[in-house]
Ligand SMILES: Cc1ncc(COP(=O)(O)O)c(C=O)c1O
């Protein structure tokens with residue numbers, strides 16, 4: 278099986294270009310990386326993965342942000358704003374309250390467009406240029422469209438985004454709009470948008486930049502590389518567990534791949550690989566269902582609902598990559614309610630960390646797993662927060678306190694404060 282944590286570094290096939298090629302995770306077919314546009318396997322339609330003849334070691338990394346890790350990426354540099362180098366916050370009160378030895382929060386909302394998607398787009402748009410494609414497209418719960426619009430604009434390329442009508446947070450549509458994406462609102466959910474955009478891509482109408490595109494996940498690997506490097510610098514050890522929100526399971530797959538490549542190069546001991554722990558909203562939890570039932574695939578949920586619109590996804594396309602990642606790292610998956618998500622959003626805000634609802638799912642999930650005794654008190658944990666508070670201002674208003682109207686007069690203000 279190609280997705281085992283202990284699989285040896287691969288042999289370079291003749292189709293490789295400068296030590297890089299594409300490989301099907303289902304049947305092992307290999308393809309040249311940049312000759313043709315291809316998202317899945319020609320032979321069996323399985324998911325593709327980018328493979329390298331020389332997986333990276335720590336000494337290979339220099340510089341800052343995503344492109345610090347170019348030894349783990351297909352290019353030296355990309356279309357950049359720049360992205361990555363996000364904070365790994367200490368959250369002492371939350372750490373004590375949840376009851377783990379160490380808790381750090383990797384705040385991906387601090388990327389240029391306010392989500393982790395920028396890490397994938399800086400690589401994806403670079404590949405699009407290599408392939409010489411015209412229009413870039415994605416389906417999105419919002420953040421992918423914001424990132425695609427911005428990175429497409431940066432690269433001087435036309436962009437098209439398909440969004441589920443009425444289910445995308447205001448900040449994200451505003452971004453796609455101002456960065457001049459053509460925005461189509463589909464009368465359906467995210468999964469139907471992805472079906473359509475895959476059809477468009479198959480007909481050559483656009484280059485697909487959803488996380489089905491294996492190159493996007495390469496950029497997202499750098500979340501894991503940054504966490505490991507910084508955590509090790511601070512504590513001389515690696516985190517026991519990384520907890521992350523799950524939608525299409527792109528990050529889960531990407532972090533797993535980052536760890537596998539480090540194990541292949543000898544840079545990381547297999548016993549030091551953090552347990553990948555996925556969190557979904559109760560109303561959109563096909564990955565949790567698959568983990569709990571020991572399934573190799575997810576069942577498509579047609580009716581999904583959650584206030585965390587970014588992860589309102591019923592058919593996670595990267596499940597075949599992510600399920601082995603959770604299992605092989607001895608991780609788990611858990612579902613949380615919208616109320617638990619909002620509570621966690623407030624907890625993070627009380628530490629000065631402003632996140633959108635989907636992001637807070639990681640903290641809500643950790644709290645639940647700790648209460649259930651699945652996570653131990655002596656664990657060192659990193660929670661990933663994937664998007665910024667300003668992405669979803671309506672949710673922030675709902676979770677926070679209402680402004681209080683006061684008269685235009687100091688005495689009246691003082692009186693009001695004394696009430
Ligand atoms: C804020 C946020 N968190 C989490 C996710 C889910 O990420 P993934 O598809 O990698 O599981 C998304 C994207 O859909 C997102 O926008």
Ligand SMILES: [Zn+2]
Nearest residue numbers: 301304318321
């Ligand atoms: Zn195949």
